[in-house]
Amino acid sequence: MSETVLGIDSRIAYTVLVAVIAAQRVWELGVSKRHLRVLEGHGAIEVGAGHYPWMVALHSTFLLSCVAEVWLLDRPWRPLVATAAMLVLVAAIALRWWTLATLGERWTTRVLVVPGEELVTSGPYRWLRHPNYLVVVMEIAAIPLVHCAWLTAGVFSIANLVLLKERIRVEDGALSRLAAGGLE
DSSP states (O other): OOOEETTEEHHHHHHHHHHHHHHHHHHHHHHHHHHHHHHHHTTOEEOOGGGHHHHHHHHHHHHHHHHHHHHHTTOOOOHHHHHHHHHHHHHHHHHHHHHHHHHGGGOOSSOEEOTTOOOOOSGGGGTOSOHHHHHHHHHHHHHHHTTTOHHHHHHHHHHHHHHHHHHHHHHHHHHHHHHTTOOO
8 A cells, every 4th residue: 555654655765764774784783893893802702603693684684574565565554553663663763872872882783791891780771681672672563563564573573582582591691600700
C-alpha cells in the first residue's frame, strides 16, 4: 500500500530512514575499530569473539529485511504506529549516544576488557548493567514497526534475544573475572 508522508511515497521515506540508520552503523563500526586499537594498546583482551560474526550477520540482515518486507509484502503506513515506533527509536538513539559518551574510548562492538580498569558505573550504567543492549532491543522492535513490518520485528527480536543471551553471558563472565583480578 503506497501512502504518502509529507508528499513522498511512504516506502521511499522509510527506505531513506533505514539507509540513514545503516550509515550510522557503518560510522559506529569505524569508531569501534579506532577504539579497538586504543584498547589493544592498553592490553585489552577480547572475550567471546565466536558470536561476533553472528551479530554482524543478524544486524546486516535485519536492516535489509526491514526494507524488503515493506516493499515486497506491501506493508501499510499507519501514522499512529509509525509515531509510536519513532518515539521509541528516538529514545533508543538518545540512550545509545549517552552510552557511547559515557564509555568513550572503551566503547566497541566487541567484548574487550582491560585488566586493572574499573567498571564504568556512571551515566546510564548507574541504572542499567547493559544499556546498549537495551538500545538494540528497542531498535530491532521499533525500526520495522515504523512501516508496519511486523514479521521483521518479531523474527529479529527473537533472534536478537537468543544472541544477546550469549553475548551478555560472555560479557558478564569476563567482567566478573576482571573484577576478581582473574583475567590476564
